Amino acid sequence: MALEVIDSRYGEYKKQLHDVILLTLAKEYPLKIGEICQRLKNEFRVELSFQAIRKSLNAMVERKILSLKDKSYSIDKNYSLELKRLSDQIMKNYFVGTTESKSLPAIKKEDITTYEFEDLIHTDQFMNEIIFDIMYDLKENDDHTFLFNGPHAWFIFAHPGMEQEFLEEVNTHNLKLYYLITKDTKLDRWGKKFYEKHVEYKIIPTKRPMNTFLNVFAGNIIQYDYPEEISTRLEKFYEETTTLESLDLSKIADILKFKTKIKVTVMKNSTVADKLREEILSKFKE
Numbered sequence: 001m002a003l004e005v006i007d008s009r010y011g012e013y014k015k016q017l018h019d020v021i022l023l024t025l026a027k028e029y030p031l032k033i034g035e036i037c038q039r040l041k042n043e044f045r046v047e048l049s050f051q052a053i054r055k056s057l058n059a060m061v062e063r064k065i066l067s068l069k070d071k072s073y074s075i076d077k078n079y080s081l082e083l084k085r086l087s088d089q090i091m092k093n094y095f096v097g098t099t100e101s102k103s104l105p106a107i108k109k110e111d112i113t114t115y116e117f118e119d120l121i122h123t124d125q126f127m128n129e130i131i132f133d134i135m136y137d138l139k140e141n142d143d144h145t146f147l148f149n150g151p152h153a154w155f156i157f158a159h160p161g162m163e164q165e166f167l168e169e170v171n172t173h174n175l176k177l178y179y180l181i182t183k184d185t186k187l188d189r190w191g192k193k194f195y196e197k198h199v200e201y202k203i204i205p206t207k208r209p210m211n212t213f214l215n216v217f218a219g220n221i222i223q224y225d226y227p228e229e230i231s232t233r234l235e236k237f238y239e240e241t242t243t244l245e246s247l248d249l250s251k252i253a254d255i256l257k258f259k260t261k262i263k264v265t266v267m268k269n270s271t272v273a274d275k276l277r278e279e280i281l282s283k284f285k286e
Contacts, residue, residue: 022065120230131215131222134217144174145176151181187241216277217273
């Protein structure tokens with residue numbers, strides 16, 4: 001369920017229930033269910049039943065976002081370390097050339113939410129949903145630039161009809177789309193013919209392997225890393241497909257359905273998003 005956060009300290013954007021639970025436990029822990037319910041009501045004006053909040057808490061424990069001890073909840077330490085690893089990775093990869101004397105933008109726990117999916121199909125469906133959710137909340141003066149950076153734009157081979165509908169929908173909202181592809185195969189070049197009608201599409205092979213899917217949109221960074229086995233199979237599919245006759249869509253269907261754990265991270269941080277946007281857009285000027 002989406003919640004409107006009233007307190008301006010947390011930004012004027014929608015929060016999920018588990019987001020505000022994390023905000024609460026980031027400041028004070030451990031807390032019992034009753035204490036969490038009271039704080040959600042007082043600070044965020046959340047009017048939900050005890051059962052609904054308990055269901056969300058139990059789901060977060062199951063996903064190892066929270067830990068439960070003596071009927072009290074706190075943020076799982078391994079989850080916190082994972083968020084730190086992600087923020088460190090972003091700093092390392094996208095703030096190249098920033099001197100140590102300059103202050104880097106702070107990334108707070110409450111700015112980051114993670115989700116877990118069992119395959120690429122459900123991951124991609126979620127990505128579209130969250131992009132639409134952000135898009136529908138855009139104000140006239142907000143940045144309407146949408147950026148994708150990754151090794152391949154494989155979506156057209158998985159479900160071209162859905163991808164066409166996605167692009168047509170975002171184009172009706174006057175977004176400026178940029179796709180930066182870091183691998184250069186025949187499939188990537190064929191993909192350009194499909195995408196260039198809707199987006200600025202550029203292929204710039206990188207020396208450093210990139211197994212990360214990254215979207216930057218309206219102050220949000222949406223990212224996930226491809227699990228090693230999926231990455232290996234996806235690269236093999238792209239490298240071995242050199243002619244239309246060798247294009248075997250059943251292979252990529254198997255890759256999309258392959259059961260694994262894919263963790264999607266959504267970070268709300270305008271400063272970091274602006275830096276990433278500047279870095280990616282600079283590639284289109286080369």
